[in-house]
Amino acid sequence: MAAPKEFCINLIGRIGDMVLATALLRQIKIHFPDTSIDVIALPINSPVIKKHPAVRSILVWDRSLLRRLSVMASLRSKAYDLYLDPKDHRSSTSRLLGRVVMAAMRIGFNAPGRRKVLDISIPDNSLNLSLQMAVRNCRVLEPLGISLPDASVVKPWLVVSDDARKRIASRLPQQSATPMVLLNLSAGDDYRQPSIDQWIAIGRKVADECAMPLVCSAPREIKLALTLCSELGVPRIETETIDELAALIEAVDGVITPDTSVVHFASGFNKPIVALFPNVKWNAAAFAPMSDYQEVLYAPDDGLISDVPTISICDAVSRLVTHLRKEITSCRSNPPSQEPCDKARRKERF
Numbered sequence: 001m002a003a004p005k006e007f008c009i010n011l012i013g014r015i016g017d018m019v020l021a022t023a024l025l026r027q028i029k030i031h032f033p034d035t036s037i038d039v040i041a042l043p044i045n046s047p048v049i050k051k052h053p054a055v056r057s058i059l060v061w062d063r064s065l066l067r068r069l070s071v072m073a074s075l076r077s078k079a080y081d082l083y084l085d086p087k088d089h090r091s092s093t094s095r096l097l098g099r100v101v102m103a104a105m106r107i108g109f110n111a112p113g114r115r116k117v118l119d120i121s122i123p124d125n126s127l128n129l130s131l132q133m134a135v136r137n138c139r140v141l142e143p144l145g146i147s148l149p150d151a152s153v154v155k156p157w158l159v160v161s162d163d164a165r166k167r168i169a170s171r172l173p174q175q176s177a178t179p180m181v182l183l184n185l186s187a188g189d190d191y192r193q194p195s196i197d198q199w200i201a202i203g204r205k206v207a208d209e210c211a212m213p214l215v216c217s218a219p220r221e222i223k224l225a226l227t228l229c230s231e232l233g234v235p236r237i238e239t240e241t242i243d244e245l246a247a248l249i250e251a252v253d254g255v256i257t258p259d260t261s262v263v264h265f266a267s268g269f270n271k272p273i274v275a276l277f278p279n280v281k282w283n284a285a286a287f288a289p290m291s292d293y294q295e296v297l298y299a300p301d302d303g304l305i306s307d308v309p310t311i312s313i314c315d316a317v318s319r320l321v322t323h324l325r326k327e328i329t330s331c332r333s334n335p336p337s338q339e340p341c342d343k344a345r346r347k348e349r350f
Contacts, residue, residue, distance in 0.1 A: 004081035007037045010097055010108070011045070011086075012061055015242065016261030016287070018045035019156045019268060023134035024086060024141075025054040026157040031146055038080075040071065040097060047242040052159050061093070075101040082144075084108065085118070086137040088125040107140050133286045134267075155290050156268030164247040171237050172251060173212060179324035181206045181317075182237075182249065184257035185217035185225050187305075192258040192278060195306045196227060198313060202256060203232040205314040209321035216248060254324050256317065258305055263289050272323055274316045276305045293323055 007028065011021045018041065028035060036056045039049060043062050049055045059071045075097065083101045085094050085108030098106055098117040106118040120143045128136045132151045139148060172180070183203060187193035194202070206213040215236045217225035222236075229236045239245040249255060249265045254272040257263060266273045267290035275289050279298045289296065295316045299305050 003032055003034070004105075005032075005035055006078070006080045007032075007035050007082050007084065008040070008075070008078070008080045008101055008103060009037060009084045009086075010040045010094060011049075012040060012042050012093060013045055014261070015045050015048060016264045017133070018048040019158070019261055019264040020134045020287075021086065021137055022049065022052070022054075022157040022268070023154045024084075024137045025049075025052065027138050027141060027146065027149060027154070029054050031141070031144075038078075040075075048158075050243070051161060052157075054157070061097075072097075072100045078102060079104075081105070082107065083118075084140045086122075086140040088122055088128055088136065088139065107143050129282050130285055132288055132290065134290065136286065151290065155270065156264055158246055158250075158265065158268035160247045160250055161243055164241070164243040165251070168237070168239075168244055168247040168251055171235075172214070173235070177328060179211040179253040179321060179328055180251070181211050181213055181254045181256060181321065181324070182252040183213055183215050183228070184255065184260070184262045185215065185221045185228065186260055186262065187221065187258040188218075188260055191299075191304045192260070192276070193221075193224075193305060194258070194276060194308070194313070196224060198306060198308075198310050199224070199228050200231050201310050201314055202317055203228060203234065205317045206256075206321060207232070209318055209325075211254075211321045211324065214252065216245070253328065254320050256320070259283070259287060263287065267291050272320055272327070274313070274320050276308060276313070278305065279303065293320075295319065 011018055037054055038057045039055050040059045040061055043060055046058050046060055059074060061071055080103035083103035083106040087094050088109050090111045095117055098108060107120045108118045110116045110118055110121040122139050134154045135151050203213040213232060213234050215225050215229050216239060225236050237248055239248055246265055250269045255266045256274045259277045263275050270291050272293035273289050273291050275296045277284055277296055277298050279301055297308050297312060297316060300307050
């Protein structure tokens with residue numbers, strides 16, 4: 001088989017799913033550097049790859065019937081060499097798109113007991129439960145003779161615009177040698193959220209360890225965020241777009257967060273992290289942080305994140321800040337009023 005030139009990939013999912021799927025884009029570009037990639041995505045997760053250098057075009061699959069028909073017409077009109085769908089479980093949308101797309105070869109999950117839609121099947125999720133999702137997505141490349149990459153080298157491939165960096169820089173405190181630690185209050189669900197008293201204790205611990213706590217949140221948690229900022233006397237850093245959120249995480253030195261997409265953004269920039277996870281085995285394996293320095297604290301069995309002992313969280317915060325201070329001491333040779341050295345801001349290309 002000649003090297004494929006035209007790829008179409010179904011990456012419909014959540015924001016965090018798309019962040020992790022950029023590792024798949026990296027693997028494709030490593031093995032097929034001259035290929036063109038079209039991506040099918042949702043309105044909510046398509047901004048992650050809006051200006052991504054690996055992506056030629058984004059086909060947005062939203063609730064509008066007319067727009068869905070337009071996407072299907074586009075998929076029918078193009079002749080792709082490869083159609084990839086990394087989902088390893090049943091999906092009616094995946095099945096529909098797999099039937100519609102015109103491609104010489106289609107690789108993805110064929111549900112047992114149903115008529116085969118795709119040309120080559122990938123293993124179902126029961127065989128992948130021990131794999132981190134960024135690695136798991138790459139199973140779709142195995143039929144092409146590409147070995148599954150190790151989790152230690154597969155990190156999200158994130159791109160941040162210079163405009164977003166400038167906007168975030170204007171909202172951050174003046175840069176100094178003090179580590180900036182981002183407290184992300186966006187949890188999505190209440191059971192993933194520490195209590196306000198725990199957040200206050202976390203923020204105070206960051207400050208007591210001579211680091212600078214910063215707060216960010218989604219609109220859903222803005223009341224909680226404003227309360228925390230008032231208690232700590234620190235700013236809430238607003239992020240109006242996914243690009244700005246990525247720029248903020250790129251700019252800080254460390255992250256403390258519940259189990260949300262921020263974990264995966266931090267992995268993409270290799271930011272030291274303390275993450276708070278529900279005690280669900282498959283979720284812990286699939287969405288674990290990939291940063292070199294990481295500490296994950298789990299809720300008790302059948303418990304909430306707020307059931308994690310506050311002292312355990314604060315001890316992890318202390319270890320995080322100690323690590324950051326050592327890292328900054330070895331990295332930053334410029335005066336405090338200047339930007340940190342390149343190591344603290346560098347980004348991988350592949």
